[in-house]
Structures are given as C-alpha cells and as structure tokens.
Amino acid sequence: MENKNYIVIVQCHIVKERCSGYFCEAAFDQRSGEFSAYPKDSSLRTLYFTCGGCCGRATHRKLTNLLRCLKRKEGIEKEQVVVHLSTCITKDNFHAPVCPNLDYLKTLVQEKLGLDLIEGTKVSEKSEKLRKSGKYKK
Ligand code: SF4
Ligand code: SF4
Incomplete structure (x- = not known):
C-alpha cells in the first residue's frame, strides 16, 4: 500500500439505492476494516462510485475515464491507484449474498485494467x- 495514494471505492449499485455509503466512508476515515493498512496522516485521495448496476460492466468505463483524467490532469499513474470492492459486493451480508458478478468485476479491474x-x-x-456461525456464507 506504500505507493498508493488514490483509492477508489466501488459499491453495489443496487445496495446504494438505499445505502448512503456512510459505513464505507467512516471505515476509511477511521482506517478500519480493509482500510487499516493505510497511514492515517497521509493526504490520500478517495473516490466513491457504484458498479452501475448488473452486470457491473460500467465499472470498466468509469475506471477507464478516471485513469485517463488522473494521468492527463495530474500525472497520476495507475500504479498509484487501488480499487476496493465494497463489502456488500464481496461478502454475504445484511443486504444480500455475495455479488453474483464478483468474478466478472475482478476480471474488469485486475485483468482488463x-x-x-x-x-x-x-x-x-x-x-x-x-x-463464523455459518449464517452468512462468506
Ligand atoms: S459496504 Fe455497501 S452497504 Fe455497507 S456502507 Fe458500503 S456501500 Fe453501503
Ligand atoms: S453487479 Fe453486483 S455489485 Fe453491481 S449491482 Fe449487480 S449485484 Fe450489485
């Protein structure tokens, strides 16, 4: 995480119809959960957007646009960028089971971009x- 200074948080479009995204933002602010590896005192940049709805393909378009803007406007390289898929995408949770398109989303982010x-x-x-109790499957 040392060379990362631009963090993109991709959230489930369907879940965000009723979720403000507060708990993602608060977790980042507190550097808790999957953000715990980031230093608290740095001037990290963050950007939040949704996958655009099933099947999540808009994630690729949004990230492509972002990478182009970052490079052209600020000279920020993609190696400085890290993408978090929100917990409501990657884990069984209060809202729903794991996103059925998780592997596709990972392919777009990791393999394609x-x-x-x-x-x-x-x-x-x-x-x-x-x-842990097994009520949530993942
Ligand atoms: S993980 Fe999902 S449900 Fe939880 S705050 Fe983030 S976007 Fe909302
Ligand atoms: S592709 Fe996954 S993350 Fe995106 S809206 Fe559908 S269920 Fe949610």
Whole structure:
C-alpha cells in the first residue's frame, strides 16, 4: 500500500439505492476494516462510485475515464491507484449474498485494467460473527 495514494471505492449499485455509503466512508476515515493498512496522516485521495448496476460492466468505463483524467490532469499513474470492492459486493451480508458478478468485476479491474484490487471496505463485528456461525456464507 506504500505507493498508493488514490483509492477508489466501488459499491453495489443496487445496495446504494438505499445505502448512503456512510459505513464505507467512516471505515476509511477511521482506517478500519480493509482500510487499516493505510497511514492515517497521509493526504490520500478517495473516490466513491457504484458498479452501475448488473452486470457491473460500467465499472470498466468509469475506471477507464478516471485513469485517463488522473494521468492527463495530474500525472497520476495507475500504479498509484487501488480499487476496493465494497463489502456488500464481496461478502454475504445484511443486504444480500455475495455479488453474483464478483468474478466478472475482478476480471474488469485486475485483468482488463491491470489495477490492484482489495476485496472489502467496512468490516462489521456483528457480520463477522454471523459469518463464523455459518449464517452468512462468506
Ligand atoms: S459496504 Fe455497507 S456502507 Fe458500503 S456501500 Fe455497501 S452497504 Fe453501503
Ligand atoms: S453487479 Fe453486483 S455489485 Fe453491481 S449491482 Fe449487480 S449485484 Fe450489485
């Protein structure tokens, strides 16, 4: 994570119809959950957007646009960028099971665009207990 200074958080479009995204943002602010590896005192940049709806293909278009803007406007290279797929995409949770298009999303981000990817954002203690108990499958 040392050379990363631009963090993109991709969230489930369907879940975001009712979720403000607060818990993702708060997890980043607190550097908790899947953000715990980032230093607190740095001037990290963040950008939040949704996958655009099933099948998630808009993720590729949005990231392509972002990478072009970052390079042209600020000289930021894609090696400085890391993508987090929100926990509501990557884990069984209160809203729904794991995204049925998770592998496709990972292919778009990692294979097609060559970006580093981390699965998850906020990690809820309650949900982790339910995962351990088997109520949540992943
Ligand atoms: S992980 Fe939680 S806070 Fe983040 S978008 Fe999904 S439901 Fe909303
Ligand atoms: S592709 Fe996955 S993350 Fe995107 S809207 Fe559909 S279920 Fe949600």
